[in-house]
Amino acid sequence: MEIVQDYSFKLLKYWRTSLLVRVLSLIAAFALTALLIVLPARSQPVVLSFLMNAPEVPTLRPLIAEFERNNPNIRLNMIEAPNATNLVEDLNTSSFLLGSSPYDLVNMDVVWLAKFAAAGWLRPLDDQVSQAELATFLPGDIEASRYQGKLYRLPWRTDVGMLYYRTDLLQQAGLQPPETFANLLQAAKTVQQANDAVQWGYVWQGRQYEGTAAMFTEVLQGYGGFWVNPETNEVGLDRPEAINALNFLLSTIQQGISPAGVSTYQEEEARRLFQSGNTVFMRNWPYAWELLNQAESPVRGNVSIKPMVHAPNQTSAGCLGGWGWGIASTTQHPEEAWKAIQFFTSAYVQKQTSLTGGYLPSLRSLYNDPDLLKKYEYFPLVLEVLQTPALRPQIAQYAQASDILQRYLSAAISGRTSSEEALQAAARETRSLLGA
């Protein structure tokens, strides 16, 4: 007891005499206050937070203000995320992983869905949306929004891979747009030989990144093959169809139809080359349309689109992309969140963001909307491509599986391994990934 007294006395004396002790206590007090201030304060209206990719923030601001005017008890707290979508995904992932996610809503790319759902971060939406409502969306987008039979997001924009071709060049050569892979190779070669100004037949994406996995999904399905069957976890990458698919891509390089540089191409490299006017075919997403047809473009007015080519007895496949809204399972305000989702996926918002940002809506009716058709005359063509969507495997470990495939595709495309070796290795690693 005496010692304690003695100690407190000593401390008191110290406080008086030592500058250091006083400064330290000041710092400690300061730190404590700061901690208290920062502790989240609960405010009156319900606040829904979500991350939004930086480029879209300005276009959404007025729409959000409109929503808040109509729903005075809800405030939408849009947080500017980085531009790159993989960084947005990582930011969402670590937020959820920490357990106390600050976000109530998630604006999701189609390939994140299985991971987020499997980790239990999303609330199933089946009870909240009627079949009739779902029927107004494009069926592919809804299918891509399910994981193991449950609906986890409502789409608000779609995206699909397709074949761009030069109408003028094909016409000069007296050719029809190709239907099969063999048609495409033949047509490309014919035009290349007939026309000296045409250096390349076909450009596509071959860099080691997600876009190449998406592109390969189309070719693979066009040959009747599959990547991973989500129901059985069966891996189809070392089957003959897959090897044929990769061989088709390699043959475009070997036959001089595609530049060897496609092994480093993403969408923009392919688009620039095609837009410069010396290429017959291109695989790309719808965003390229507007750029190809802008005033100073050399190929303006001479471009059309069609579904991707396929093997003789198979059908076309366009890899499905697109974004949609999900509700975090940790949110305190699921009802308000659902209201916000209904707003973001409404025809009104989809039309506005399509008009300002050029995104493809996920509501079927908007493809007949006169304002949109006036601005985007290619919408009917895209709708046709959207009839045969190809989904990347809806498995929880998609990101990992995709990274495996990307590595081996890149190795084969850049000529470091043969297509058989590459796909066998990819299949083996994918199996060992999913084997557990």
Added chain:
Amino acid sequence: MTTTVPESQPRSAHQHGVRRIVLPVAVVLTVLFCLAPILWQLLTSFKTDAAIAEIPNVYFPRPDQLTLDQYQKLFERRPFFNYIFNSFLVSLASTVLALGIGAPAAYALARLKLQGERIMLAAVLIVTLFPPILLFLGLLDIVRYFNLGNNYLSLIIPYTAINLPLTILVMRSFFQQLPKDLEDAARVDGYSTPRMLLDIVLPMTIPALATTGILTFISAWNEFIFALTFITREDLKTVPVAGAQLGGASPFEIPFGPIAAATVLGTIPLVLLVLFFQRRIVQGLTSGAVKG
């Protein structure tokens, strides 16, 4: 390599001549090497967008190519003062904690005969070599278990810990150099060990604490991987992570100007520390690494 020989040493006229040419060149090269990247970033942060994107690069901008816009844009886009405040708070708190926990342990290891002292010392030494990537997975578990995500403590605790080994090593080597007479005299005067520590030892330790504290502060300010993993709320982020995410590796329109401004602002506190405490930093680093 001709400049090895210390000043005091007699040498031939020929060597003098070589030295007179080589040394200034070597000094200038050293300064250029260390400063050029920083200066380039500094210059970029004061240029207009047009001057930043001018090809060939502008090394000596005209007055009309200079602006403070980049800083203004940075503050418009992001709560940058928040980030600096967070970094300060976390670094300061972990520095105080590391000193408060590490210095007593260092004293015990230097002065008091403990069982297993050698093992403890060896453990501390080995632990200094652990890269944080080996720890973040287990720490993530702890953070999730105690629900510390998006809380300053999720950074303060690991930062304290990763700075403890250095603190212990530097402080221990300091205590070993401290003459023992005073402590013995205090004993004879009947001071108990805790009182002796508080009254006699602590005041003498302040310079060494300052040295260690500067190193600790720098390392906490610069830490990246824990800050990236355990903080996802915008208003709680620290400068390095916020800066890196500002860059965002975006395919279009990378905001080079604001990034440069962020780099400059985020490094200023450390530049000041180095300018004022160069000697102490060198001293601390060498006694931590070499004598340990």
Added chain:
Amino acid sequence: MVDYVRAQERRTGWFLTIPALLVLALVFAYPILRAFWQSFFTINLGNQLTPAFNGLGNYIRMAQDGRFWNTLWNTTIFTVATVSLELVLGMGIALVLNQSFKGRGIVRTIAILPWALPTALIALAWTWIFNDQYGVVNDLLLRLGLISTGINWLGDPTLAMISVIIADVWKTTPFISILLLAGLQSIPGDLYEAQAIDGASPWQSFRQVTLPLLLPQIVIALLFRLAQAFGIFDLISVMTGGGPGGGTETVSLYIYSTVMRYLDFGYGAALVVVTFLLLVLVVAIATFFLNRSRKRASGAV
């Protein structure tokens, strides 16, 4: 009385060390031990993150994982290249800083600046320096007429690796020169005098006096840098994110992706364990040489 003092001293000793030991155990020992334990389980999205015992399954998978070997290779290249370059350059700078000249204090201050600055922000600066369109490296090379079009430094796997190595050398050379400078200052000047009287050239006295006496510092610097370079994360993560095409992906980045992107905790733990063991091996080898060099150094004086 003596016994009483001793006992009290011991009690105080434990009282003083236990907080530190607890914090160290929590932040260092627990994560490593935990990783060992977790590495025998499958904990990933395939099984809803519920641990399932898997024996050595994760390690077997690692042996066949081409990406793991690729990252290990990248890490080795990065470590060897940066540490050796930093050692040579750091030695040069330390020798310069050990001379007496006007303004030496300022130059010494400048020379430790890179070490003190946040790596993540410095990585941003280097990304800008290596930018393919507006980067200052390309600009200088163009002005010197060495290239005719800008090089896409961060867009090619090999060039990107060279870029991150350069950035790391810049960032951490000062650390080495500080350590070596301290060593240089402890070498007595009369050793050089004796050499000079024997008519030795500067290079000879560097070889015969400086280098042997500096060996302990060199090995310590080596030890620290090996461990740090082996665990490199922030610099590469910000500059290239491991790309392009995995060309700069090191083991650390792979571990981070495995855990934070794939949520593959069991496999991530196995990667942590293997990295830890590799690091221990490297450190053990370096320590062995450290002890030998210390003996040799003490023998030489």
